[in-house]
Amino acid sequence: xxxxxxxxxxxxxxxxxxxxxxxxxxxxxxVLFVVAAVFAVLSFAHVPFPMDPNATNLERKxxxxxxxxxxxxDNLGRDLFSRMLHGSYISLTVGFVAVAVSLLIGxxxxxxxxxxxxxxxxxxxxxxxxxxxxxxFFLILTAVALLGPSxxxxxxxxxxxxWTGTARLVRAExxxxxxxxxxxxxxxxxxxxxAIIFRHILPNAxxxxxxxxxxxIPAAILTEAGLSFLGFGVQPPQATWGNIISDGKTYLLDAxxxxxxxxxxxxLAALAFYLAGDALRQAAETxxxxx
Amino acid sequence: xITFIVRRLLISLVLVFFISLISFFIITLTPGSPYPWGxxxxxxxxxxxxxxxxxxxxxxxxxxQYWFNMRGLFTGELRSIKDGRPVLxxxxxxxxATLALNVCAIVIALSFGLLVGVYSARVAxxxxxxxxxxxxFALLAIPEFWVAYLLIIGLTEWFAVPLMGTVSHGIxxxxxxxxxxxxxxxxxxxxxxxALGSVAAQSRYVRAxxxxxxxxxxxxxxxxxxxxxxKVLYHHALRNSLRPVIxxxxxxLPALIGGAVIIETIFAYPxxxxxxxxxxxxxxxxxxxxxxxxxxVLVLLGNLLADILYSLVDPRVRLE
Numbered sequence: 001x002x003x004x005x006x007x008x009x010x011x012x013x014x015x016x017x018x019x020x021x022x023x024x025x026x027x028x029x030x031v032l033f034v035v036a037a038v039f040a041v042l043s044f045a046h047v048p049f050p051m052d053p054n055a056t057n058l059e060r061k062x063x064x065x066x067x068x069x070x071x072x073x074d075n076l077g078r079d080l081f082s083r084m085l086h087g088s089y090i091s092l093t094v095g096f097v098a099v100a101v102s103l104l105i106g107x108x109x110x111x112x113x114x115x116x117x118x119x120x121x122x123x124x125x126x127x128x129x130x131x132x133x134x135x136x137f138f139l140i141l142t143a144v145a146l147l148g149p150s151x152x153x154x155x156x157x158x159x160x161x162x163w164t165g166t167a168r169l170v171r172a173e174x175x176x177x178x179x180x181x182x183x184x185x186x187x188x189x190x191x192x193x194x195a196i197i198f199r200h201i202l203p204n205a206x207x208x209x210x211x212x213x214x215x216x217i218p219a220a221i222l223t224e225a226g227l228s229f230l231g232f233g234v235q236p237p238q239a240t241w242g243n244i245i246s247d248g249k250t251y252l253l254d255a256x257x258x259x260x261x262x263x264x265x266x267x268l269a270a271l272a273f274y275l276a277g278d279a280l281r282q283a284a285e286t287x288x289x290x291x
Numbered sequence: 292x293i294t295f296i297v298r299r300l301l302i303s304l305v306l307v308f309f310i311s312l313i314s315f316f317i318i319t320l321t322p323g324s325p326y327p328w329g330x331x332x333x334x335x336x337x338x339x340x341x342x343x344x345x346x347x348x349x350x351x352x353x354x355x356q357y358w359f360n361m362r363g364l365f366t367g368e369l370r371s372i373k374d375g376r377p378v379l380x381x382x383x384x385x386x387x388a389t390l391a392l393n394v395c396a397i398v399i400a401l402s403f404g405l406l407v408g409v410y411s412a413r414v415a416x417x418x419x420x421x422x423x424x425x426x427x428f429a430l431l432a433i434p435e436f437w438v439a440y441l442l443i444i445g446l447t448e449w450f451a452v453p454l455m456g457t458v459s460h461g462i463x464x465x466x467x468x469x470x471x472x473x474x475x476x477x478x479x480x481x482x483x484x485x486a487l488g489s490v491a492a493q494s495r496y497v498r499a500x501x502x503x504x505x506x507x508x509x510x511x512x513x514x515x516x517x518x519x520x521x522k523v524l525y526h527h528a529l530r531n532s533l534r535p536v537i538x539x540x541x542x543x544l545p546a547l548i549g550g551a552v553i554i555e556t557i558f559a560y561p562x563x564x565x566x567x568x569x570x571x572x573x574x575x576x577x578x579x580x581x582x583x584x585x586x587x588v589l590v591l592l593g594n595l596l597a598d599i600l601y602s603l604v605d606p607r608v609r610l611e
Contacts, residue, residue: 126306130310133591135546145572218431225436230553245440252443259444267429270432278424
């Protein structure tokens with residue numbers, strides 16, 4: 001009756017491959033990755049391809065999309081297409097590293113809280129509740145503004161503020177998993193606590209943690225864009241999708257392309273991660289969602 | 292019941308303490324100059340700096356600063372560095388506008404979230420469900436400042452939607468009805484934009500919660516009794532899947548207040564979010580401490596209220 005046994009990972013992969021939206025989003029993410037990586041290298045090597053993103057040309061300012069400047073130019077005559085390409089790695093780097101920081105904190109805090117329980121759990125969870133009451137974006141804005149806006153600060157602050165969801169999730173997984181037979185067996189065999197936590201319990205909580213991580217990336221990308229928009233993102237002349245919009249808003253009614261294209265880039269990048277994350281969640285779900 | 296409420300209130304007091312610590316230390320422990328004129332300005336003499344430090348208790352040890360801050364917050368003596376007015380006064384005069392904006396956004400988020408969520412649960416697994424979930428994620432992925440500007444470009448070109456502030460200036464309205472309509476008209480666009488992401492999130496919660504409830508035995512019983520499927524869906528299932536939705540309102544609030552920073556700034560809407568953004572620009576520490584503290588406590592109270600109300604309505608939670 002049952003299909004032949006598969007490893008859990010193979011099952012997730014085969015279910016993911018049947019999800020068309022998930023595959024398209026994954027393809028989009030890979031393309032984005034390649035573009036970001038290539039232009040990060042070009043940017044650091046100061047290669048002016050397709051044009052120098054920071055070269056001003058006041059004779060060609062605020063031009064609508066045309067054959068030379070595919071997406072038009074800004075108020076200083078800089079090529080919008082080149083600026084967007086050279087700024088693409090900022091969004092992705094912030095998204096990934098900020099999520100890595102928040103995962104690290106969330107997993108450690110959640111694991112400690114769930115594994116030890118009792119008063120440790122109580123104190124940690126009350127602190128988590130307290131942090132969750134704060135309007136996250138405002139807290140991040142405050143901290144980044146006071147620290148000084150730089151890519152490192154943005155990443156650290158987003159990471160430091162957004163780990164609470166992961167911590168709660170990991171804690172819930174640990175509360176269930178620590179009562180399982182194999183964990184008791186490991187404890188009875190005299191395994192040390194860190195080994196039990198990291199070698200026995202954590203791998204079994206991997207799937208939901210991975211899904212939250214993927215869904216956390218677009219949130220971090222959007223937060224960075226919002227900070228950039230308010231002027232507290234990575235500082236000019238470095239172009240980011242958010243600060244192009246922020247600079248372009250002055251020319252709102254004269255140069256729609258300065259708003260439309262970078263916004264579209266942020267939107268599509270975030271959407272790809274959300275849809276891929278959701279497809280992954282569906283593929284990793286053990287319970288069927290059907291009625 | 293009473294013990295439940297008392298217990299929750301005590302826990303909340305502990306939370307308020309944590310909240311006060313976080314809102315104070317996030318601002319104090321971050322490096323950077325507290326002076327509104329910058330650290331190295333040569334025109335400012337040492338005595339002025341010393342006076343400033345004394346006035347705002349910056350020369351005291353940190354735990355004392357914390358104490359002065361919190362005491363000042365509760366007695367209303369904490370003053371803004373920017374204009375010297377009490378922080379509480381600056382915040383309370385902005386509160387009504389923000390509350391109106393947030394209440395509107397919550398109403399929009401809940402009603403649309405409920406509609407979309409119930410519908411998606413009904414068609415779960417079919418193409419409509421996939422389409423709606425894709426649209427929901429699109430709403431989550433849209434940077435709200437971007438849509439705001441797209442709408443501003445579009446609406447000013449084609450329609451006469453008012454964009455800035457809470458009321459139209461320079462127009463004398465004939466009666467109260469006309470002026471309140473003007474006020475609502477100004478609220479429409481920012482509230483809708485603010486609610487976008489929450490509509491998406493809320494509809495996902497409702498859908499998940501409905502699907503969970505639909506698996507219960509009593510739903511099967513109701514179906515087996517031969518009740519029409521609409522009745523089962525809206526009477527039995529919907530009512531019982533509302534709990535996570537209602538308690539989820541608390542989770543909406545921080546996102547809304549945070550999102551309001553951007554929306555209020557774009558629409559020149561005189562609310563808390565814009566006050567916060569200005570305070571950030573002016574490095575107005577007392578206002579920032581107070582704002583972070585007060586909004587977090589408001590969220591906490593909202594959560595508490597939702598929980599208590601729900602335990603009054605739902606007999607299953609009474610014993611918690």
